[in-house]
Amino acid sequence: MNIATxxxxxxxxxxxxxxxxxTYEIGTDPSHAQVQDWRxxxxxxxxxxxxxxxxxATRKTYEAGAKRVYYLSMEFLIGRLLEDGIVxxxxxxxxxxxxxxxxxxxxxxxxxxPDAALGNGGLGRLAACFLESLSxxxxxxxxxxxxxxxxxxxxxxxxxxxxxxxxxxxxxxxAWEFERPEASYPxxxxxxxxxxxGTTVWxxxxxxxxxxFDTPIVGWQGRWANTLRLWSAKAANPFDLSSFNRGAFAxxxxxxxxxxxxxxxxxPDDTTEQGKELRLKQEFFxxxxxxxxxxxxxxxxxxxxxxxxxxxxxxxxxxxPAIAGPELVxxxxxxxGMSFEDAMATATxxxxxxxxxxxxxxxxxxxxxxxxxxxxxxxxxxxxxxxxHAKANPSRSLSVRADHQVKMGELSFxxxxxxxxxxxxxxxxMKETVFEELHRLHPDRIVNQTNGVTPRRWLLSCNPRxxxxxxxxxxxxxxxxxxxxxxxxxxxxxxxxxxRYADAKRGNKADLAAWMAEAHGLTVDPDAMFxxxxxxxxxxxxxxxxxxxxxxxxxxxxxxPSGNHVPRVKIFAGKAAxxxxxxxxxxxxxxxxxxxxxxxxxxxxxFQVVFLxxxxxxxxxxxxxxxxxSEQISTxxxxxxxxxxxxxxxxxALTIGTLDGANVEIREHVGAENFFxxxxxxxxxxxxxxxxxxxxxxxxxxPRLKRALDAIKDGLFSxxxxxxxxxxxxxxxxxxxxxxxxxxxxxxxxxxxxxAAYADAETWTRKAALNTARSGWFSSDRTIRGYMSDIWxxxxxLTG
Ligand code: OX2
Ligand code: PLP
Numbered sequence: 001m002n003i004a005t006x007x008x009x010x011x012x013x014x015x016x017x018x019x020x021x022x023t024y025e026i027g028t029d030p031s032h033a034q035v036q037d038w039r040x041x042x043x044x045x046x047x048x049x050x051x052x053x054x055x056x057a058t059r060k061t062y063e064a065g066a067k068r069v070y071y072l073s074m075e076f077l078i079g080r081l082l083e084d085g086i087v088x089x090x091x092x093x094x095x096x097x098x099x100x101x102x103x104x105x106x107x108x109x110x111x112x113x114p115d116a117a118l119g120n121g122g123l124g125r126l127a128a129c130f131l132e133s134l135s136x137x138x139x140x141x142x143x144x145x146x147x148x149x150x151x152x153x154x155x156x157x158x159x160x161x162x163x164x165x166x167x168x169x170x171x172x173x174x175a176w177e178f179e180r181p182e183a184s185y186p187x188x189x190x191x192x193x194x195x196x197x198g199t200t201v202w203x204x205x206x207x208x209x210x211x212x213f214d215t216p217i218v219g220w221q222g223r224w225a226n227t228l229r230l231w232s233a234k235a236a237n238p239f240d241l242s243s244f245n246r247g248a249f250a251x252x253x254x255x256x257x258x259x260x261x262x263x264x265x266x267x268p269d270d271t272t273e274q275g276k277e278l279r280l281k282q283e284f285f286x287x288x289x290x291x292x293x294x295x296x297x298x299x300x301x302x303x304x305x306x307x308x309x310x311x312x313x314x315x316x317x318x319x320x321p322a323i324a325g326p327e328l329v330x331x332x333x334x335x336x337g338m339s340f341e342d343a344m345a346t347a348t349x350x351x352x353x354x355x356x357x358x359x360x361x362x363x364x365x366x367x368x369x370x371x372x373x374x375x376x377x378x379x380x381x382x383x384x385x386x387x388x389h390a391k392a393n394p395s396r397s398l399s400v401r402a403d404h405q406v407k408m409g410e411l412s413f414x415x416x417x418x419x420x421x422x423x424x425x426x427x428x429x430m431k432e433t434v435f436e437e438l439h440r441l442h443p444d445r446i447v448n449q450t451n452g453v454t455p456r457r458w459l460l461s462c463n464p465r466x467x468x469x470x471x472x473x474x475x476x477x478x479x480x481x482x483x484x485x486x487x488x489x490x491x492x493x494x495x496x497x498x499x500r501y502a503d504a505k506r507g508n509k510a511d512l513a514a515w516m517a518e519a520h521g522l523t524v525d526p527d528a529m530f531x532x533x534x535x536x537x538x539x540x541x542x543x544x545x546x547x548x549x550x551x552x553x554x555x556x557x558x559x560x561p562s563g564n565h566v567p568r569v570k571i572f573a574g575k576a577a578x579x580x581x582x583x584x585x586x587x588x589x590x591x592x593x594x595x596x597x598x599x600x601x602x603x604x605x606x607f608q609v610v611f612l613x614x615x616x617x618x619x620x621x622x623x624x625x626x627x628x629x630s631e632q633i634s635t636x637x638x639x640x641x642x643x644x645x646x647x648x649x650x651x652x653a654l655t656i657g658t659l660d661g662a663n664v665e666i667r668e669h670v671g672a673e674n675f676f677x678x679x680x681x682x683x684x685x686x687x688x689x690x691x692x693x694x695x696x697x698x699x700x701x702x703p704r705l706k707r708a709l710d711a712i713k714d715g716l717f718s719x720x721x722x723x724x725x726x727x728x729x730x731x732x733x734x735x736x737x738x739x740x741x742x743x744x745x746x747x748x749x750x751x752x753x754x755x756a757a758y759a760d761a762e763t764w765t766r767k768a769a770l771n772t773a774r775s776g777w778f779s780s781d782r783t784i785r786g787y788m789s790d791i792w793x794x795x796x797x798l799t800g
Pocket of ligand 1: 122640643
C-alpha cells in the first residue's frame with residue numbers, strides 16, 4: 001500500500017519547467033517577465049510535482065474502498081502556498097538553483113504571493129493546519145469551504161485608527177486551483193413544502209449554482225495530497241437576454257450579481273455572528289454543496305446507504321455548517337426514502353462537531369422567521385429531530401427550538417455522535433456550562449482533542465535557522481514525529497550548543513528589525529527583548545492589559561532613567577471586527593501610547609511600543625521565530641485553546657500567560673519553571689465577578705495601575721482630544737467584565753520576573769530551548785491522529 005516518495009528533480013529540470021510554463025501557459029517572453037510572471041511559472045512547476053501524488057492518493061482511496069474524512073468549515077486561513085509546497089516536496093535547493101540560473105531572486109518571487117486570508121483567525125488557521133496534517137498522515141480527506149472573492153479585510157492605520165479595505169487575493173490568477181465546471185450543483189432557498197402520497201417535497205423559489213475549485217494540499221515529502229474544495233456561487237440563469245435587448249444592461253446582469261453575493265465576502269467577525277440572511281445563506285450554500293458532492297462520490301462506489309457511516313465522516317468546524325444535520329436527514333428521508341428514524345441515526349453516525357468557544361455571543365442561533373423563510377423544509381425537520389430527541393430523553397428540559405430561535409449548538413450536539421472541545425480546560429468547561437444537560441444525557445459524546453499546529457509551516461519553513469540546528473543535532477525525523485524534539489534535551493546542557501540556539505534567535509530578530517525598518521520605517525534594537533502579542537483584538541484577549549503594563553513600565557523607567565532596565569520592545573498586531581468599536585478603540589489607544597512613548601528620548605533606549613498593521617499568516621511567520629516573549633494573557637475560561645501560543649513555544653519564545661485554554665497544557669509540557677504564570681484561574685474569575693466593586697478595589701490597592709489609568713483619563717496620550725479614552729478607563733474601573741484591573745498587579749509581578757530572567761542570557765536560552773524541546777506534543781499530526789481514532793474511525797493509507 002505504500003505510495004513512493006516522488007522522484008527528486010534537478011535544478012536544470014526545474015528551470016526548463018519554469019520556462020515552459022512562462023512561455024506556453026502565461027504567454028510571456030522571459031526577457032519581459034515580471035516578478036508575478038516568474039511566481040506563477042514557478043508555482044505551476046511546483047504544482048506539476050504535486051499533481052501526480054494527488055492523483056495517486058485518489059486512486060489509492062478508491063482501490064482501498066477507504067473511509068473519507070470531510071472537514072466542513074466556513075474558514076480556511078491557508079496563507080501563502082508556494083513556499084509550503086516547495087518545503088514539503090523538499091525542493092528548496094532545486095527551486096532556488098533554478099531561479100538563480102534564470103537570474104531571478106527567489107525570495108522576491110516567494111514574497112510576491114498574496115496571502116489567502118479565507119478566515120478570521122485561530123479557527124480558520126486550525127483548519128489549514130489540519131488539512132496539511134491529514135495529507136502528511138495519508139488520511140483520505142477533503143476540506144470543503146467557500147471561495148470568497150474577498151477574504152479578511154486589509155488593515156491599515158490612519159491617525160492610529162484601523163482602516164479597512166477589501167482584500168483582493170484573486171486580482172491575479174490563483175496558481176493553485178483547478179476550476180471544476182463539471183462539479184456544479186444547484187442550491188435552493190425559500191419556496192414551499194408539499195406532502196404528496198406520503199413523501200414530502202421542497203420546491204425552492206430561488207436557486208444558485210455552487211461551482212467547485214480544487215486546490216491540492218500536499219503533505220510532508222509529497223507522499224500524499226488531499227483536496228481543498230472551495231465553492232463559488234454562480235447564477236442559475238446568468239444573463240437576462242430580454243432585459244439586455246431592451247437596453248436595460250444593469251438589470252440584465254442582476255441575476256449574476258445577486259448570485260455571486262453569496263461567495264463575495266468572508267464575514268469579518270471572529271466570534272459574534274451577524275444575524276444576517278446572507279450569513280445563513282452562505283452556511284447552507286457550503287453545506288448543501290458539500291453534502292451533494294459527498295453523496296455523489298459515495299453513490300459512485302456503493303449502493304447501500306446503510307454503509308454511509310462506514311465510509312463517510314463529516315466534521316463540523318463549529319456550528320457554522322450545523323445545517324448539515326437537517327439537510328442530510330432531508331436527503332436521506334425525503335429524497336432517498338429512508339425512514340425518518342433511520343435517516344436521523346445514519347446522519348448522526350456520520351456527523352461530529354467541534355466547539356471552539358463558550359462566549360455566549362458566539363453561540364449561533366437563528367430567528368425561526370428567517371430560518372423558515374429561507375429553509376422551510378429544514379425548519380420542519382429540526383422540529384422532528386427535536387421531538388425525537390425529547391422522546392428518547394424524557395428527562396430533558398432544553399430544546400433545539402426555544403424563544404422562537406433555532407439554536408445551532410444544541411442542534412449540532414444532538415446530530416453528532418461525538419462533540420469535541422479544543423483543549424482539556426475548554427472541554428471540561430463545556431461539560432459544566434453550555435452543554436451541561438446534554439452531557440448528562442449523553443455522557444460519552446463529549447471528547448477532548450487539544451489543538452495542534454503543523455511543524456512543517458510553523459518551524460521547518462518559517463524558522464530555517466532553528467530548524468537547521470535541530471536537524472543537524474538530531475536528524476530530520478522530528479519533522480513528522482515532533483515529539484522527537486525531546487532528543488534535543490542533552491544538547492541543551494552544552495554551552496556551545498546553547499550559544500548556537502541563541503544565535504539562531506538573534507539572527508531572526510535582526511531579520512525582523514531590518515524588515516521593520518524597511519517596510520515601516522521603524523528602528524528597533526535586536527538585542528532588546530521582543531515581547532509579542534499578535535492575535536485578533538478582543539476584550540477577552542486583553543490587549544488593554546498589556547498596554548496598561550506598557551504605560552506603567554514607561555512611567556517607572558521615566559522615574560529613574562539611569563536605572564538598570566531590561567530593554568524591551570512590545571510588538572502588537574491584530575485586526576478588530578469592523579463593528580466592534582471597543583476593540584477598535586483599543587487599537588487606537590495602543591497606537592497613541594506608542595507615539596508618545598517612542599518619542600520620549602529619556603526612555604527610548606529601554607522601551608518601545610510597535611503596532612504592525614495587517615496581521616496575517618505571513619506576518620505571523622515573520623514574527624513568531626523572532627519572539628522572545630509570547631503574550632497569552634486572556635481572562636481564564638475565555639480562550640478555548642489558542643494555537644498561536646503553541647507556535648511561539650515551539651519556536652523558543654517563553655510564555656507569560658494565564659491558566660487558560662491550551663496554556664495549561666503548554667505549561668505542563670514545558671515545565672512550570674519555564675513559563676511565567678500569572679492571574680486568576682477560571683474558577684477564581686467566576687468568584688471575583690461576584691465581588692462588589694472588584695475593579696475599584698484592585699485600582700485602590702495598586703498605585704501603579706491607578707497612575708497608568710489616570711494618564712489615559714487625563715488625555716496624556718490623546719492631547720488633541722483628552723476625553724478620547726475615558727470610556728475605556730470607566731469600563732476598567734467599573735464593570736470590567738474581563739477583569740483587567742483585578743489581574744493587573746499579578747501581571748506586573750510576572751513581567752518583572754520576565755525582566756530578571758531575560759537579564760540572565762544563559763538561563764533564558766536554556767528555558768527557551770527547553771520550550772522547543774518539549775513542545776512536540778503540540779503537532780497537529782498528534783491532534784489529527786486523535787480525531788482519526790476517537791471520532792472518525794478513519795485510517796491512514798500510507799505505510800512505512
Ligand atoms: C477560536 C478560539 O477562539 C481559539 O481559542 C481556538 O484556538 C481556535 O478557535 C481554534 O480552535 N472562532 N474562532 C475561534 O472560535 C471561534 C468560534
Ligand atoms: N491569526 C493568524 C494569522 C495566526 O497565524 C494565528 C495563529 O497562529 C491566529 C490568528 C490565532 O492566534 P491565537 O491562537 O493567539 O488567537
